[in-house]
Amino acid sequence: MQDILPVTAPIFLTIAIGYLTVRLGGxxxxxxxxLGKFVINLSLPALLFRALSQNPLAEILNGAYLAAYALGSLTMLLLGTAFARFVRKQSLQASALTGMGMSSSNSGFIGYPIVLQVLGPTAGIGLALAMVVENLLVLPVFLVLAESRAAGGGSVRHALVGLRIRGLLADVTRIVGAKLLLHPLAVFAALSLLSPIDPKLRIAAVLFASSPMLTVYPIFGQKYGREDVCAAALMTATALSFASVSAVLWLMDRGGWLAVLR
Known part of the structure; x- marks a missing residue:
């Protein structure tokens, strides 16, 4: 564990500093x-271009990685949606949001820095492949489910800072638990079922799946009147992912996965 904390601690410390900076009015x-527009419109595309341009096309287009990450993520999206719809009796829009929270990772802002610390340049390939699945498969499926019976959105009543989670605990716990625990397990299971892939990309896939949900999750929640639940889930998952991602890395180390890096 003493070798793992130097990987995860600086990233989550940076997140905490950013939170406090906004909280204190800095x-x-x-x-x-x-800053967000700069990162999304310039920095992240430049990062992806650099990562992809420095590797052979055959190495980038890794079908096994794409299939495993897609299978694990879609499984969580559909199972989460079905559970919320048929067990919790929520609306289709709320159910789809639950599934999205369980299956869509913050690959660019949290997953990538962690994977970069662990794997180096291979992280760029893993990020590009993960974003292909998330943006061209998971997000469109979510939108199809959510828009099939579109409901009116709600207005934003709470910001992340000072958000009250009281009354949302059950839904938030399910979403966060599934995202941080079941999503990486689903991707791991998919990797085990499909043909073997590069050990470094296998590590990348599980770590990306271990990241909390994407930062725009509350924005989708606002559209469908569930902004409170989505914002609370995002805040909670981001805070708890320091422990969960560290635990995943520890399990990888114990299981011999990280031996390939030595």
Whole structure:
């Protein structure tokens, strides 16, 4: 564990510093929005281009990785949606949001820095493949489910800072638990079922799946009137992922997965 904390601690410490900076007024919402646009529109595309341009096309187009990550993520999306719809008796929109929270990772902002620390340049390939699955498969399936019986959205009543989680605990616990525990397990199971892939990419796939849900999750929640649950789940998952991702890395080390890096 003493070898794992130097990997995860700096990343989550940076997140905590960012949270406190906004909380204490060091950055305004406009400042954060501007930084976010810069990262999404310039930094992240440049990162992906650099990672992809430095590797052979055959290495980038890894069908086994794509299939395993897609199978694990779609399984969580559909199971989460079905559970919320038929067991919890929620609306189709709320159910689809539950499934999305359980299956869509914050690959760019949390997953990638962790995988980069562990794997180095291979992280860029893993990120590109994960984003293909998330943006071209998981997100469209979610939108099809959510829009099949579109309901009116709600207005934003709470911000992440100071958000009250009281009354949302059951839904938040299910979403967060499934995202941080079951999603990486589903991807791991898919990797075990499909043809063997590069050991480093196998590590990358599970670590990306171990990341909390994507940062725009509350925005989708706002559209479908579930912004409170989505924002609370995002905040809770991000905070708890420090422990869960560290635990995943520890299990990988104990299982011999990280031996390939030595």
């Amino acid at each position: 950055l305004t919402k406009a400042d954060v929005a501007g």
